Amino acid sequence: MTGERIAIVGVGQTIHKSKRTDVNTAEMCAEAVEAALADAQLTIKDIDCVILGSFEPADGYSGPDKFIIPEIGCVGKAGFEMQNVGTTGGVVCATGFNMAAAGLFENVLCVAWQKMDEAAGAFGRGGGGANEYWTGQFPMSPITNFARRTYAYMTRSGCTEEHLAMVRVKQDQCAQRNKYAQLKLGLTVEKVMNDFLLAWPIRRLHMCPTTAGSAAIIVCPEKRAKKVTKKPVWVEDWFTCHQGGALTMAEDPTASTLAYACQKIYKRCGITNPNKQIQAWEVYEPASTAELRWMEEVGICEDYTAWKLFEQGKVGIEKEVPFNPSGGVTATNPIGCTPVVRVVEAALQVRGDAEEHQIPGTINRALATAYGGQGENVVFLLKKSL
Amino acid sequence: MVLKKEEPQDPSVAFRYPRVITYKHSLGYQSKFAHALKMGRIIATKCPVDGRCTVPPRIVCPMHHVRQTEWVDQGQRGKLTSAFKINFPMFDSRTGELKTWENPIVSLELEGGAKMDGWCAETDTSKLKPGMLLEAVWRPPEERKGRVDDILYWKPVEK
Amino acid sequence: MARRVGIVAVAQTKFEEKPGLHIGELLYQTSRDVMKQTGLEFKDDGTGIDSTVASGYDLMSGPGGAYMFLGYVVGAWQREDERVIEDGSMAVYYGAAQILAGHADVVLVVGYSKETQINKNLIECLSLDQVYQRRIGLDFVSAAALQAMRYSTKNGITPEQLAKVVVKARKNAKNNPYAYCCDTITVKDVLKSTMLCDPIRVQEAKPTPVDGACALILASEEKAKKLTKKPVWITGMSSCYDHHELGYRDLANCDSLVTAASKSYKMAGITKPLKEFDVAEISEHYSYQELLWSEGLGLCGKGEGGKLIDSGKTEMGGELPVNPSGGVLSGIPHCLAGMHSVVECALQLRGEAGDRQVKGAKKALAHGVDGPAGQLHCVITLEN
Numbered sequence: 021m022t023g024e025r026i027a028i029v030g031v032g033q034t035i036h037k038s039k040r041t042d043v044n045t046a047e048m049c050a051e052a053v054e055a056a057l058a059d060a061q062l063t064i065k066d067i068d069c070v071i072l073g074s075f076e077p078a079d080g081y082s083g084p085d086k087f088i089i090p091e092i093g094c095v096g097k098a099g100f101e102m103q104n105v106g107t108t109g110g111v112v113c114a115t116g117f118n119m120a121a122a123g124l125f126e127n128v129l130c131v132a133w134q135k136m137d138e139a140a141g142a143f144g145r146g147g148g149g150a151n152e153y154w155t156g157q158f159p160m161s162p163i164t165n166f167a168r169r170t171y172a173y174m175t176r177s178g179c180t181e182e183h184l185a186m187v188r189v190k191q192d193q194c195a196q197r198n199k200y201a202q203l204k205l206g207l208t209v210e211k212v213m214n215d216f217l218l219a220w221p222i223r224r225l226h227m228c229p230t231t232a233g234s235a236a237i238i239v240c241p242e243k244r245a246k247k248v249t250k251k252p253v254w255v256e257d258w259f260t261c262h263q264g265g266a267l268t269m270a271e272d273p274t275a276s277t278l279a280y281a282c283q284k285i286y287k288r289c290g291i292t293n294p295n296k297q298i299q300a301w302e303v304y305e306p307a308s309t310a311e312l313r314w315m316e317e318v319g320i321c322e323d324y325t326a327w328k329l330f331e332q333g334k335v336g337i338e339k340e341v342p343f344n345p346s347g348g349v350t351a352t353n354p355i356g357c358t359p360v361v362r363v364v365e366a367a368l369q370v371r372g373d374a375e376e377h378q379i380p381g382t383i384n385r386a387l388a389t390a391y392g393g394q395g396e397n398v399v400f401l402l403k404k405s406l
Numbered sequence: 407m408v409l410k411k412e413e414p415q416d417p418s419v420a421f422r423y424p425r426v427i428t429y430k431h432s433l434g435y436q437s438k439f440a441h442a443l444k445m446g447r448i449i450a451t452k453c454p455v456d457g458r459c460t461v462p463p464r465i466v467c468p469m470h471h472v473r474q475t476e477w478v479d480q481g482q483r484g485k486l487t488s489a490f491k492i493n494f495p496m497f498d499s500r501t502g503e504l505k506t507w508e509n510p511i512v513s514l515e516l517e518g519g520a521k522m523d524g525w526c527a528e529t530d531t532s533k534l535k536p537g538m539l540l541e542a543v544w545r546p547p548e549e550r551k552g553r554v555d556d557i558l559y560w561k562p563v564e565k
Numbered sequence: 566m567a568r569r570v571g572i573v574a575v576a577q578t579k580f581e582e583k584p585g586l587h588i589g590e591l592l593y594q595t596s597r598d599v600m601k602q603t604g605l606e607f608k609d610d611g612t613g614i615d616s617t618v619a620s621g622y623d624l625m626s627g628p629g630g631a632y633m634f635l636g637y638v639v640g641a642w643q644r645e646d647e648r649v650i651e652d653g654s655m656a657v658y659y660g661a662a663q664i665l666a667g668h669a670d671v672v673l674v675v676g677y678s679k680e681t682q683i684n685k686n687l688i689e690c691l692s693l694d695q696v697y698q699r700r701i702g703l704d705f706v707s708a709a710a711l712q713a714m715r716y717s718t719k720n721g722i723t724p725e726q727l728a729k730v731v732v733k734a735r736k737n738a739k740n741n742p743y744a745y746c747c748d749t750i751t752v753k754d755v756l757k758s759t760m761l762c763d764p765i766r767v768q769e770a771k772p773t774p775v776d777g778a779c780a781l782i783l784a785s786e787e788k789a790k791k792l793t794k795k796p797v798w799i800t801g802m803s804s805c806y807d808h809h810e811l812g813y814r815d816l817a818n819c820d821s822l823v824t825a826a827s828k829s830y831k832m833a834g835i836t837k838p839l840k841e842f843d844v845a846e847i848s849e850h851y852s853y854q855e856l857l858w859s860e861g862l863g864l865c866g867k868g869e870g871g872k873l874i875d876s877g878k879t880e881m882g883g884e885l886p887v888n889p890s891g892g893v894l895s896g897i898p899h900c901l902a903g904m905h906s907v908v909e910c911a912l913q914l915r916g917e918a919g920d921r922q923v924k925g926a927k928k929a930l931a932h933g934v935d936g937p938a939g940q941l942h943c944v945i946t947l948e949n
Contacts, residue, residue, distance in 0.1 A: 038821075080423070081692075084692065085651075086940055086941070092814070099805045099806065103623055158554075168490060216493075218492070261645070264636020265468075269523070270487075273487075273523045356897070358600055421701075428684075429683055434586045465590060466637070466638060467635035471642070556759055
């Protein structure tokens, strides 16, 4: 990489709820922006570039950056809006990283949001993203996509519904310790296994909720980052890996670019033993059952064995595999904004600022990912020191 | 994904804004495929590099990025790869209505190798096993529109 | 700019109504064109194209990630493939930033749009804030009309001066084989045409619906020099947002354009734009915009847009020909205008602009705009 080295100097998110009827979209973004600025101890005047994004069709908007910009105090600043369905937040962060690393700006603000209480999701066709002519004719959605993925996982790995429930319980236990998470339900394996069945084997508790929330990060190039904060979180590498509609769920229910994307950045950053070299994981799992497969794809364990780690009780904030210590996406999912929440949480872990859900010990590296469409990913690697 | 909508009663807090946007999508090269569906046939484009057939047809093979110009008839039968039933009301994107769904959606591998989804006549998912042979049951010719639901159902082939 | 980004290949389709074509075919045609020119494909190991940036509003193609189902058409299978929801100039801006960041060495920038499949006004008006401006039925056309009225009234711009912009555009379009509208039109014809949205007449607004696509390949300096004998260098680029509520700003000003232009000019070392540029492609969706944006770009003094068009300096053969391609007023689809500006400027600087070539062009100015009444502007300066 010949560009500038960059670091995240401030992060902020709103307290995620299922409905935020007390604010309009722009106010909600402003909350996250103010939180990030306060965290970095900067003012809006310091920001010179703003990158925005949200999964607009799910809220019933198109190009909403136009009326959100003035509300967050960014009139007269450079910037633009990005969107890529589920990976939107990831693309927003990647864009911000590119703009900062290009040496064009000193303080780049990346903000993403989603206010799902405003539309019935009809525009987004249940958020599954679909080829209108073909798969769009079916009532497909992430629920059915993950029903298929999980079914394929269960047949290949031999795990049972009980293991799927263990994953959900672990996430809930983590979410209870995260003041920003939306769903904190006090779950047990029994409760999950007896919950309302959406499409076998996905139960209502396995799926992510609809959320209204926003998150923001501030990124600076090296010299500026060192001046702004004593605890910059260095962005070592990032990679957007989209499959561009190459495969439908019928063609490959396990289609996912996560393993490929991780291998690519591990190679670029010299990661040969992910378990040892990465201490925190914030991986986007739209259904709790997806965690099983993603744990294998990011290289924590062999293919189709992740369910054994849950059986052995090895996954948790203070355990051997601290996977999604924030409670993950199953606890909070403002679609367009979730990847930014993953980056925020990963950055907090690296800084040691995650309060009650902080992973103990020194976090040298954290992996954050974004997921969207039919297996598209954006992966980020954050580092404590250069 | 949202199953129930509650709206605040006070109009100064929130207001409704219905919007209807109609698209007129051109099928272009896909019209050959749509026409075949009307004739009761499923045809797919084939990648010249690895022979993989894709339904619906793609201009280029996504993996090898070569133009796909060969069309292969996929037959009338397919092997079941997975089946799922939707247990909650979901919007029917063809009509916009919210309804319950009795018939499972099945994924199949057609005789010609292409994979697609379809509705299944058998409503008991425990009877649907991967590897089962299913047969297409079409709408009457005058009702076909060149769309995926021209195939009314896939029916298990009786032994 | 310390490192340089070069444009190594450009392509565009003929802009016209193509109702029988699938939107993926448009993208395929234009991306294949640039890829054939350079012999590049998407490669994993840094020897081909590293990433792609597209521009376009999601809802224009169909709800919910429509672009996601077309990325494979360019060959972006398991590749970096991101979309900018703004006018195409910002996709070029972002593609160049990726190269300056060292994150990619070769970027494919694409824009494609099918206005024949959707009423674009419906989609555009969703960009307006839902509480006040949308509820009074405001959309981009009416916002432009408000700005046209304010601008003309404040500065004494006459309807004839506005009509001259259209006459110039259509005359220039005759030399452009890709242009949609190149009919012979006079000032009288423009002033006789039906009123679209007072004071904008039908002939003063960009023709619609039109379909088309453009593509460019950007490369880092070392690779650009290897890939082509005629690289076009991006010397300055910037974008800037203005207020959203139309009442918040004096519509006769375009402050965000002034800011974006001054930042780009500073990067490129330009102090006297009218003298230093040899050709300019400005995104004028409505006739008054050519005059107002010319003021913002520093091509004339404030309030002197009318005098500029009267002086003939912006005609072919004048001091600074503006829109030799015919510009947006000759028919460019939604979200493509800014990218088309960059493509046309690159052709001019490569000496490949055929009958519309400005002889010996060395420095060019490209511009893109988005949002109601020009809320967001992007200025890109180029040289060969």
